[in-house]
Each structure stands twice: as structure tokens, then as C-alpha cells.
Amino acid sequence: xxxxxxxxxxxxxxxxxxxxxxxxxxxxxxxxxxxxxxxxxxxxxxxxxxxxxxxxxxxxxxxxxxxxxxxxxxxxxxxxxxxxxxxxxxxxxxxxxxxxxxxxxxxxxxxxxxxxxxxxxxxxxxxxxxxxxxxxxxxxxxxxxxxxxxxxxxxxxxxxxxxxxxxxxxxxxxxxxxxxxxxxxxxxxxxxxxxxxxxxxxxxxxxxxxxxxxxxxxxxxxxxxxxxxxxxxxxxxxxxxxxxxxxxxxxxxxxxxxxxxxxxxxxxxxxxxxxxxxxxxxxxxxxxxxxxxxxxxxxxxxxxxxxxxxxxxxxxxxxxxxxxxxxxxxxxxxxxxxxxxxxxxxxxxxxxxxxxxxxxxxxxxxxxxxxxxxxxxxxxxxxxxxxxxxxxxxxxxxxxxxxxxxxxxxxxxxxxxxxxxxxxxxxxxxxxxxxxxxxxxxxxxxxxxxxxxxxxxxxxxxxxxxxxxxxxxxxxxxxxxxxxxxxxxxxxxxxxxxxxxxxxxxxxxxxxxxxxxxxxxxxxxxxxxxxxxxxxxxxxxxxxxxxxxxxxxxxxxxxxxxxxxxxxxxxxxxxxxxxxxxxxxxxxxxxxxxxxxxxxxxxxxxxxxxxxxxxxxxxxxxxxxxxxxxxxxxxxxxxxxxxxxxxxxxxxxxxxxxxxxxxxxxxxxxxxxxxxxxxxxxxxxxxxxxxxxxxxxxxxxxxxxxxxxxxxxxxxxxxxxxxxxxxxxxxxxxxxxxxxxxxxxxxxxxxxxxxxxxxxxxxxxxxxxxxxxxxxxxxxxxx
Numbered sequence: 001x002x003x004x005x006x007x008x009x010x011x012x013x014x015x016x017x018x019x020x021x022x023x024x025x026x027x028x029x030x031x032x033x034x035x036x037x038x039x040x041x042x043x044x045x046x047x048x049x050x051x052x053x054x055x056x057x058x059x060x061x062x063x064x065x066x067x068x069x070x071x072x073x074x075x076x077x078x079x080x081x082x083x084x085x086x087x088x089x090x091x092x093x094x095x096x097x098x099x100x101x102x103x104x105x106x107x108x109x110x111x112x113x114x115x116x117x118x119x120x121x122x123x124x125x126x127x128x129x130x131x132x133x134x135x136x137x138x139x140x141x142x143x144x145x146x147x148x149x150x151x152x153x154x155x156x157x158x159x160x161x162x163x164x165x166x167x168x169x170x171x172x173x174x175x176x177x178x179x180x181x182x183x184x185x186x187x188x189x190x191x192x193x194x195x196x197x198x199x200x201x202x203x204x205x206x207x208x209x210x211x212x213x214x215x216x217x218x219x220x221x222x223x224x225x226x227x228x229x230x231x232x233x234x235x236x237x238x239x240x241x242x243x244x245x246x247x248x249x250x251x252x253x254x255x256x257x258x259x260x261x262x263x264x265x266x267x268x269x270x271x272x273x274x275x276x277x278x279x280x281x282x283x284x285x286x287x288x289x290x291x292x293x294x295x296x297x298x299x300x301x302x303x304x305x306x307x308x309x310x311x312x313x314x315x316x317x318x319x320x321x322x323x324x325x326x327x328x329x330x331x332x333x334x335x336x337x338x339x340x341x342x343x344x345x346x347x348x349x350x351x352x353x354x355x356x357x358x359x360x361x362x363x364x365x366x367x368x369x370x371x372x373x374x375x376x377x378x379x380x381x382x383x384x385x386x387x388x389x390x391x392x393x394x395x396x397x398x399x400x401x402x403x404x405x406x407x408x409x410x411x412x413x414x415x416x417x418x419x420x421x422x423x424x425x426x427x428x429x430x431x432x433x434x435x436x437x438x439x440x441x442x443x444x445x446x447x448x449x450x451x452x453x454x455x456x457x458x459x460x461x462x463x464x465x466x467x468x469x470x471x472x473x474x475x476x477x478x479x480x481x482x483x484x485x486x487x488x489x490x491x492x493x494x495x496x497x498x499x500x501x502x503x504x505x506x507x508x509x510x511x512x513x514x515x516x517x518x519x520x521x522x523x524x525x526x527x528x529x530x531x532x533x534x535x536x537x538x539x540x541x542x543x544x545x546x547x548x549x550x551x552x553x554x555x556x557x558x559x560x561x562x563x564x565x566x567x568x569x570x571x572x573x574x575x576x577x578x579x580x581x582x583x584x585x586x587x588x589x590x591x592x593x594x595x596x597x598x599x600x601x602x603x604x605x606x607x608x609x610x611x612x613x614x615x616x617x618x619x620x621x622x623x624x625x626x627x628x629x630x631x632x633x634x635x636x637x638x639x640x641x642x643x644x645x646x647x648x649x650x651x652x653x654x655x656x657x658x659x660x661x662x663x664x665x666x667x668x669x670x671x672x673x674x675x676x677x678x679x680x681x682x683x684x685x686x687x688x689x690x691x692x693x694x695x696x697x698x699x700x701x702x703x704x705x706x707x708x709x710x711x712x713x714x715x716x717x718x719x720x721x722x723x724x725x726x727x728x729x730x731x732x733x734x735x736x737x738x739x740x741x742x743x744x745x746x747x748x749x750x751x752x753x754x755x756x757x758x759x760x761x762x763x764x765x766x767x768x769x770x771x772x773x774x775x776x777x778x779x780x781x782x783x
Contacts, residue, residue: 052137433464
């Protein structure tokens with residue numbers, strides 16, 4: 001029953017499917033769908049074509065078929081390769097290829113097939129897409145990605161060590177048989193290297209030595225597995241052997257080195273170099289040189305120069321010809337970083353003998369000590385402090401002279417004898433100089449006692465030992481203050497002390513007041529401090545505003561010293577809370593310091609000297625006036641202000657011809673001089689008037705002034721009793737058009753002058769300033 005029902009249902013599904021119904025929409029109780037007409041489809045064979053086909057063109061590819069069977073139907077082919085590579089017979093649907101196909105270029109072609117009506121050119125069926133696939137044939141040989149390859153491998157590698165992998169590419173289809181399978185073989189260099197079918201190159205011979213041959217060139221061929229006839233792919237591989245440290249350094253023959261050096265060669269300087277041969281590359285040369293025979297390992301060291309792979313011999317301490325004239329030892333060259341597994345044998349050439357001959361030189365004196373340290377008590381004049389000693393290291397054994405270099409003023413306290421004895425010339429104070437550092441020089445002397453130029457120095461340190469020669473004093477300046485209403489026992493200040501001497505750890509200072517007649521009490525705290533407190537009670541500021549307390553401070557030295565320091569206590573006004581409201585300055589009450597007195601004295605002395613100089617000047621002027629010499633006759637210097645150039649209209653300056661004429665002959669009368677020269681400032685002159693102190697007929701023009709200068713000069717030249725006139729300074733006028741005024745200081749106004757310069761007011765505005773300078777200020781006073 002069940003089987004029958006299942007068969008019936010399956011039959012309905014098949015019927016529904018054939019009829020074009022959806023089987024999922026069927027119901028067991030529903031009727032079968034109505035049968036519909038089946039859709040027409042394209043019908044043709046699978047199309048494939050071989051590449052590089054040798055058939056004549058065009059050659060048959062395949063056939064297009066459709067269920068449409070109409071006489072007016074025609075076939076059409078569309079696509080990128082349609083009508084160029086592939087064409088279709090419109091009536092039969094046969095597809096033909098019109099070109100040789102290359103799968104390596106195009107492996108398949110996508111086309112579109114259509115069937116249309118010949119008359120209406122309308123599609124009778126929907127277009128159908130199809131593909132023409134090109135079958136591969138083995139027509140390509142392998143090709144390497146590069147023609148030249150570079151590779152490297154460590155030398156001394158065992159056989160079978162991988163070097164590199166080569167790859168050759170075959171363009172054929174790898175999915176078809178062995179079309180893309182590649183076979184490799186070495187055509188050149190196969191005796192040292194091998195290659196497998198994967199293209200991996202490896203060493204075929206073990207222990208390839210870079211020092212024998214550093215690089216190899218091999219030629220590799222890649223062939224098709226099917227043995228395709230034609231060219232094969234080849235590539236060249238350059239294989240370089242990388243260096244390893246597999247060689248010992250060896251000395252060249254003969255393995256002996258001889259050097260000659262002076263005995264005064266500096267420690268650490270080069271004596272000579274040892275050369276070795278190591279065929280390894282520089283980065284693998286780690287040569288080390290050691291002295292293996294001889295007793296001079298502590299005298300010489302051998303450093304390695306990695307660049308040149310050589311050993312540099314250097315002295316580790318000074319050489320002395322007088323002790324050793326020749327050094328001989330054996331040096332071994334080794335390489336501690338070498339890989340012993342690479343060694344094929346060790347030769348005996350890694351040792352060499354070294355001989356160093358020492359030359360004698362004239363050396364400077366040598367002190368027996370590197371430095372000298374002497375002790376000296378302060379405040380003592382000790383004749384001999386200590387001695388220094390230097391010797392001539394040469395065989396000659398010459399005498400030595402000593403001296404102290406004057407490097408500082410402290411050297412004046414000491415002297416040194418020819419034997420090297422240092423003496424103290426003065427008593428030393430440790431508190432000024434606790435140490436004295438001297439530089440003593442030793443000079444080698446020839447048989448005549450003259451220095452040979454060979455000298456050496458040594459430092460001498462003189463330590464001055466301390467003595468208890470300084471009394472204690474206050475540790476700092478104290479400025480104590482106290483309220484005038486301070487109560488009994490009130491702390492005023494706490495004091496402490498210091499000592500300029502070296503203070504021991506167990507120092508004990510004792511404090512005491514130097515007077516009992518005061519309103520203060522000192523309490524010693526026995527810890528090197530003391531308290532100053534109020535003894536009775538309030539203070540009377542009307543009676544005293546300052547109290548001076550002498551404090552005695554003693555130390556526990558041997559012998560004990562006591563010093564007195566004074567405290568100045570200021571009594572201040574305070575409020576009820578005990579806060580200071582007003583205090584006098586203690587410095588103002590302490591008097592004037594010595595420095596201030598010196599400054600005041602210098603000021604007074606300076607004022608006195610200036611006053612005396614001024615008095616003497618006035619006196620000399622009065623004496624000169626008593627001898628008939630006026631102020632205008634005292635000329636300071638002769639200054640000639642010549643023409644200043646065309647730009648300032650100064651071309652009418654004072655003509656020196658008047659002075660020249662006076663020099664050649666006797667002085668002309670003033671009137672004739674004035675008549676012979678026209679005044680320059682004629683335009684600016686007012687009607688002349690006779691000024692007091694001026695000779696009649698002499699007016700105030702600049703020309704008249706020039707004549708006056710000439711007359712005065714002549715008088716001075718013939719006056720033997722007057723002061724000498726070494727130079728004559730002429731302060732000339734600046735020209736008729738210049739606004740500059742006269743620079744002359746002749747006849748400068750003085751209260752004692754008998755000349756009236758009021759006439760300058762009549763010379764115009766150009767002389768206004770000069771008139772004001774020479775005017776008498778007493779003329780305006782009313783008596």
C-alpha cells in the first residue's frame with residue numbers, strides 16, 4: 001500500500017515537472033498541472049581546438065545546432081574573436097578557425113551564438129554564450145628567470161651543503177601530462193657542485209678552501225621532461241666562498257727581528273712592529289702576540305694593529321742602559337678565535353725571536369723620590385727642614401745643582417743649598433699658609449760647575465703644624481637687643497665661639513663676663529655655648545641705650561689661650577607683648593671708623609691743596625698786573641683757524657699779512673695800521689665811541705682787533721721783563737657771512753681788569769655773546 005502511494009506521488013512530480021509546474025506547489029488532493037509546450041534550446045557539440053594546429057586554414061572547429069528548423073533561419077557569431085579568428089557558416093552553423101592558436105597567449109575564447117530570421121533579421125532564439133578552449137601541446141622549453149645568478153657558501157663546508165635554488169619556468173599547461181615538468185643538469189662545474197630536479201644547488205665536494213680558490217662559475221641547463229627538441233634554457237651561477245677563520249698567523253722567514261732604541265724612549269711608545277701572514281680576510285684576523293720565552297713580560301707588551309695585522313712592541317716601564325743594554329725574547333703569534341675543526345695542520349712558523357738593543361743617552365738627573373713631604377711647626381724658624389737628593393743616572397755620574405723655582409711668593413720663605421738641604425728663612429703662620437708647595441729643580445753640572453741643560457723637577461710639600469697661638473673669638477657678629485622693660489632672667493642672646501687654630505674634636509670653650517658691674521649675667525652651657533640673660537630687671541634708656549659687655553673666651557689648648565670679645569647690647573622700646581618697637585643703630589653710636597677718618601682727612605687735604613693753588617694763581621695775576629701786564633697780554637697759545645672751505649663763506653678770514661709785516665720791521669703806529677686795513681664788519685658797525693681802556697681812535701671792528709693783536713705781540717717781543725711767548729695763538733673770526741662767533745679767550749673778564757669791554761655791545765648782533773661774556777656784572781649793582 002505504501003509503495004503504491006509513493007509511486008503515484010513520484011509520478012505526479014514527474015508529470016508536473018514535464019508540464020512546467022512547480023512541484024513544491026502540488027497538493028496530494030489537487031489535480032495534476034496542465035501540460036505546456038517545451039522550450040526550444042540550442043544543441044551543439046563541446047568545442048575544443050588544439051594549439052598550433054597544422055591543418056590548412058581555415059580548419060573546422062565545431063557546429064552550432066538549434067531546435068529551430070526553419071528554412072529562413074541563419075546563424076550569426078559574435079564576440080571579440082568573431083569574424084577575425086572564428087567564423088560561422090550561416091546556413092549550416094559550422095564554426096571554422098582562420099588563424100593558428102597559441103594557448104600560451106590565449107587559452108580560451110568567449111563567443112555568442114545567435115539564430116536570426118533572414119528576412120526580418122530578428123532573433124528566433126535568445127543568444128547563447130559558449131567558449132572555445134585551446135588544448136595545450138608541449139611546444140615550450142623551460143626558461144630561467146635570470147641569465148646570471150650570484151650565490152655564496154662558507155668555505156670548508158661539508159659535501160651536500162645547500163648553496164641556492166634555481167627556478168626555470170615552462171609556459172606549457174602544467175595540468176597536461178608532463179608538459180611543464182623541468183629537468184636540471186650542470187653543464188660546467190659539476191665536479192664541485194651538484195643540482196637536483198628541484199633546482200637546488202649544493203656542494204658536491206667537501207672542504208672547499210677559499211684560500212685556494214675564492215669563487216666558482218657553473219652553467220646550469222633546464223630541459224623539458226618529455227625531451228622537447230629545440231633550445232634549452234641555461235643560466236650561469238657565480239658561487240663565492242665566504243671566508244672563515246681557518247688559518248694561523250705565521251711569521252715570515254727568517255723569524256727574527258732586531259730593534260735599536262734609545263734608553264729614554266717614552267713608556268708606551270712604539271719600539272718596532274712584528275709582521276705576520278694570515279691569508280684569512282681582515283675581519284677573521286684576530287692575531288695575538290705573547291712573549292713565551294724570556295724574563296721581560298713585565299718590561300714589554302705587544303699590541304695588535306687589526307688593520308695591518310701586525311704586533312707593535314711597546315715598553316711598559318722606563319728603560320735603563322746602565323742596567324740592561326740588550327733584551328732578547330721569543331714571541332708567539334696565535335689566534336684565539338680560530339675554529340680548530342677547520343685546521344689541517346699547524347706549522348712551526350708562528351714563533352719569532354726579538355732582540356732589542358738599548359742606546360745610551362745623556363739623561364737628566366733622577367730624584368730618589370717622586371715627591372717630598374716635610375713637617376714644620378709654625379712660629380718656629382728652623383734652619384734645616386729636610387733634604388732632596390737627585391743623581392745622574394749616566395755612567396759619568398756628574399754633580400747636581402739644586403734651586404727653587406719662583407712659582408709664588410711663598411717661595412721666599414725657603415732656600416736650598418747646593419747639597420739639596422732646604423732651610424726656612426722666616427717663621428711661618430699656619431693660619432695664613434698651612435701648606436707650602438715648592439718646585440725644586442735639579443740641574444746636571446759639567447766639570448766646570450756650569451749647567452749642561454739636563455734638568456728635572458720634583459714637588460716638595462711642606463706642611464705647617466698647628467700650635468695653639470690664636471685665642472677663641474665669637475663664631476659670628478652678634479647684634480643682641482633687649483627690651484627696656486625686660487624681666488630678670490630674660491634671655492638676651494646665645495653665643496658660641498670658634499678658634500682659628502685646628503679645632504680638636506674634644507675642644508671645650510669656657511665663657512665668662514669681663515665685668516660684674518652690669519645688668520647682665522653669663523651662663524656657660526658647657527657645650528661650647530653660653531647664654532646672656534638679664535641680671536636684675538628693667539633698663540633705663542634715659543641713662544644708657546647701649547651696653548658693652550666684654551666676654552672672656554678660653555680654650556683647652558696647651559697652653560690655654562683666652563680672648564676677649566665685646567657684645568654691644570641695644571636697649572629698645574617694646575610694647576606689652578615684648579616686641580621691639582624702636583631701637584637705635586649700634587653702628588651710629590660706635591663712633592667713626594678708621595676708614596671713614598682716612599676718607600675725611602683726604603677730602604680736607606684735597607680742598608686745602610685746591611685753595612692754595614687758587615690763591616697762588618690770584619697772586620701771580622696780581623704780580624703780573626703790578627708790572628703793567630694786562631690780561632689781554634697773557635696769551636695761552638697760538639691757534640690759527642684757517643679758511644674752512646667755500647661752503648661756509650669763510651674766505652674773508654683774518655689776513656696774516658699784518659703779522660708778517662710786523663715780523664719784518666718795527667711796529668707801526670696803531671693809527672697807521674688801522675688806516676691801512678678796512679674793517680671787515682663795516683656794515684655792522686655803529687658810530688664809533690671810545691671805550692674805557694682802549695686807545696683813542698681804535699674802534700671795535702675786527703680789523704682793529706687784528707691790529708691790536710699785532711701791537712701787543714710787538715710789545716711782548718721787545719719786553720724783556722714779561723713772560724716768554726713761545727707761541728702766539730690767534731683766534732680769528734669766521735668770516736663776514738658766518739654766524740659763528742669769535743673763539744678768542746683774550747681779555748677774559750676779570751673782576752680786577754681795568755679794561756671796559758662795553759664797546760662790544762656796539763659791534764652788532766654777531767658780538768652779542770662776546771659782550772655778555774666780557775661785561776662787568778658789578779655795573780648793574782646799585783650802591
